[in-house]
Amino acid sequence: MRKGAKRKRIQKDNNEDEAAAVPTQDNHKTTESTKPPTRAKPVKASKPEPEYFEDKRNLEDLWKEIFPVGTEWDQLDKVYGFNWNFSNLENAFEEGGALHGRKVYLFGCTEPQLVPFKDDSLLIYIPAVVAVASPFPPSDKIGIKSVQREVEEIIPMKQMKMDWIPYIPLENRESQVDRLRHQIFILSCTQRRAALKHLKIDRIKKYEYCLPYFYNPFKEDELEQSTEVQIIFPSELKPIFCEFDWELDELEEFTDKLIQEDELSEDQKDAFKEFVKEKVREAKKANREAREARRKALEEMSEESRRAFEKLRFYKFYPVQTPDTPDISNVKASFINRYYGKAHEVL
Structure with missing residues (x-):
């Protein structure tokens, strides 16, 4: 091979x-x-840390449910812009509190005040709640009065879509409302803000001039004591706004002074004087009628109503101081309004 x-x-x-x-x-x-x-090998998933939520207090939303009468509509958001704490109002309904076991009627208001907050001074609309401890509603009427309005109106609440309604505490909201024995009533308003654009300006302004009305026949009304009249005279130059006291002012001197200050023209002097005299006559007549109405109310009042009026108490609640809210300790006042006068106690 x-x-x-x-x-x-x-x-x-x-x-x-x-x-x-x-x-x-x-x-x-x-x-x-x-x-x-x-x-x-399967890896055991770590359990998430449990979240704890603070239980809602039984009356936590009470102050927000109460309509702040007389507050301008465009200021409401500023009122609720702070987390105001009304735990003092809530505690008043607990055992030992001023309102415990009593029938109470609540209405709100706001008081614009310049107060310190975070190294600054701010104009704040401070909310306040007035509690009327009474076996019956204090009134079903609203007063409408301002410097710009010449005539004071006392009208039924319902004309302004306001009424006393029962407040249901959180713990009772699952119950049948008609079976509850209501002890807390709040002044509510059903006027929707979204519908304001359909209202006339005068109607909208009425809400800003509203004051909860109260008439106590045992107390002489300031109207009965007043000797002043509000004057709004349609002058040729510009409307004259002033107050005339028929006991302290002399009409001739009062008129001459307005002419000297160029508030009133000379040729309108007599017309102005007659205008003031008519307003004085109207005011004196109103005073007499008020005194007569009070006398008649006292005569016709039952003994039960008399005792109830004597036991009436007004409480005014301001928010409790917290780190998140302005310091209002120096601006608290007992005055409620011209109809209610002063609160018996400020809390």
Whole structure:
């Protein structure tokens, strides 16, 4: 055999041996790949920290449910812009509190005051709540009076969409309302702010001049004692706004002074004097009628009503001081309004 042929034969045999060895390696790999993968141990999920929410107080939203009578509509958002705390009002209904176990009628108001807050002085509309402890509603009327309005109006609350409604504490809101024995009544207003654009300006302004009305026949009204009249005279120059006291002022001197100050023209002097005299006559007549009405009310009053009036108490609540609200400690006042006078207690 030739040498070259022998080498070819040896190479051929070697190639066949290598080719035979390849499937063996593939089979080995396949066997290894079919082994099931090792299962990872499950990792226990960490439990989330429990969240704790402070329970709502039973009367927590009471002060917000009360309509702030006489507040300008565009100022309401500023009133509720602070997180005012009326826990003193809530505590008054607890055992030992001033209002515990009593029938109470509540109305709100606001008092614009310049008060310190966070190193600054701000004009704040401070909310206050007046509580009338009484077995019957203090009144179903509203007074409308301002410097700009010449005539004072006393009208039914319902004309201004206001009324006394029962307040339902949080713990009773799942109960049947008609079966509850209501002890707290609040002055509510159903006039929607969104509907104000459909009202006339004079109607909107009336809400700003509203004052909760109260008439106590045992107390002489300031109207009966007053000797002043509000004068709004349509002068040629400009309307004259002034007060005339028929006991202290002399009409001739009063008129001459207005002329000297260029408030009134000389040719309107007689007309102005007659205008003032008519207002004085109207005021004196109103005083007489008020005294007569009070006398008649006392004569016709039952003994039960008399005792109830004698036990009437007015409480005025201001917000409790907190780090998030302005310091109002120096602006608290017992005065409520011209009809109610002063509160028996300020809290």
